[in-house]
Amino acid sequence: MPRYRWETEEHELFRESLRKFLQKEAEPRYDQWEKDRLIPKSFWKQLGELGFLCPQVDEKYGGLGLDFSFGVIIGEEMERIGAGLTGVGLHNDIVVPYIEAYGTDAQKKKYLPGCVTGDRITAIAMTEPGTGSDLAGIRTTAIRDGDHYVVNGQKTFITNGINGNLALVAVKTDPDAEPRHRGVSLLLIEEGTPGFTKGRKLDKVGMHSQDTAELYFEDCRVPADNLLGEEGKGFHYMMEKLQQERLVVALAAQTAMEDMLRLTVDYVKSRDAFGRPVAAFQNTQFKLAEIATETELGKAFLESLIADHLDGKDIVTKVSMAKSWITDTAKRAAADCMQLHGGYGYMEEYKIARRYRDIPVMSIYAGTNEIMKTIIAKNMGLSGAGAR
CATH class of the missing domain: 1.10.540.10 (Acyl-CoA dehydrogenase/oxidase, N-terminal domain)
Incomplete structure (x- = not known):
């Protein structure tokens, strides 16, 4: 089907x-x-x-x-x-x-x-120490010098940072631009470019097999031909592409929630406590009924968003809702599913333990869920709401 x-x-x-x-x-x-x-x-x-x-x-x-x-x-x-x-x-x-x-x-x-x-293998290097979701506030500079840009700065939390050999790097080509976002550009920087080095592989709470690293640029000379698009348009490009990025994150959280539900239903049916299956207890039934309901709601919402996105529609507000709500819901589901596994849920050999530590970061990357709510509020026309 x-x-x-x-x-x-x-x-x-x-x-x-x-x-x-x-x-x-x-x-x-x-x-x-x-x-x-x-x-x-x-x-x-x-x-x-x-x-x-x-x-x-x-x-x-x-x-x-x-x-x-x-x-x-x-x-x-x-x-x-x-x-x-x-x-x-x-x-x-x-x-x-x-x-x-x-x-x-x-x-x-x-x-x-x-x-x-x-x-x-590509990576996208936006985040810097001290900037987080404030993309207009990045400090990595790329100053034009003849037919090259000289790049200096540091990036962190970069997915594919170790395996990656081509980084799309957000830089400030005009550090003095006002407003700040007009100074942001995008450069393609290859592994092996002099002045470009990789830092340590970061030791994360979850997603252990996903390589995440720090990247450093010290007088890194990048050919001007590696500028992606127009100089000063980088922030605009990132805003255009974040719709799909956040949809991808919501989709991952949704899939994880479906997987946790399946794992937990199978477990409580097979595990006995006080002489009967754990699935027979009303608390178990209510918890899993709630998770099943939320899972179906998330799936229906995502299906409509994917269809709209494929049709080229602007779904920024709704995708911000999906990213925020589904990732937060998945975090709650992970805690409930681990609880229903009892002590075994805390053992590494059970997949639910991995889900429990992998899911929380989904509410942080691609824009925190607090940023998602700010976007929603702004697009609702609420006074004082921040920019997307």
Whole structure:
């Protein structure tokens, strides 16, 4: 049965093929990847060989010329294995679309084929120590010097920071611009560029297999040809692309919630307490009934948003609602599902423990949920609400 109303037979076959691949190549190895704190680059290459990297890229650059609906399927199936695979979605649906939308023909020819094969693994470097969600307040500078930009600054919490070899970096090309956002530009910076170094792999509470790092730029000379789009338009570009990024995060939280519900229903049916199944207790039934209801509400909301997004509609307000509500709901569900697992829920060999520590960050990245509520309030016309 199709998962969404817009799914075709082609979508179903694509999902089935990806699921079989992940069950064979990722699921048995995922626990080891979590211990290693890294997903091997060879896995990325396998994804590329099978067409699961950037399927939306135009065929002339090696892609399949598909739309975001196939990215939805990839995101869901990756999340079912574990949140540590989120870097694939970031590469497919967040970073590469910047190059597709704003890149020159030369940039597309240079970078997109490698993004499709897995030879290029991308990262997006926005966040800095002390700035968080305040993208207009970034301090990394890129000062023009002839046919190069000289970049100085630091980025942190960068997904794919270790494996990545192509970073899309938000910089200030005009540090004195007023308003501040008009000084922001985007540069493509390759691994190996002199002055570009990677810091430590950050030791996170969850998402252990997802490599996250600090990036440093010290008198890093980047060719001016690596400017993405127009100088001073970087903030505008990021605002345009954040709609899809936040939709991707909401989708991951939704998928995680569905997975936790399935795991917990199976567990309480098989586990006895005081001479009867845990599922027979009214508290268990009420808790799971609530989670099941919230899961269905989230799914219906997301389905409508995905359809609108595919139609090119502006869903900024609604996607902010989805990102905020679904990630917060998933956090509550994780706590309730762990409680219903009892002591076993706190053991690493039970997947619910991993879900419990992986989910909280979803309400933080891609704009905190507090920022989401500010966007909603602003678009409701409420006085004094902040900017998106």
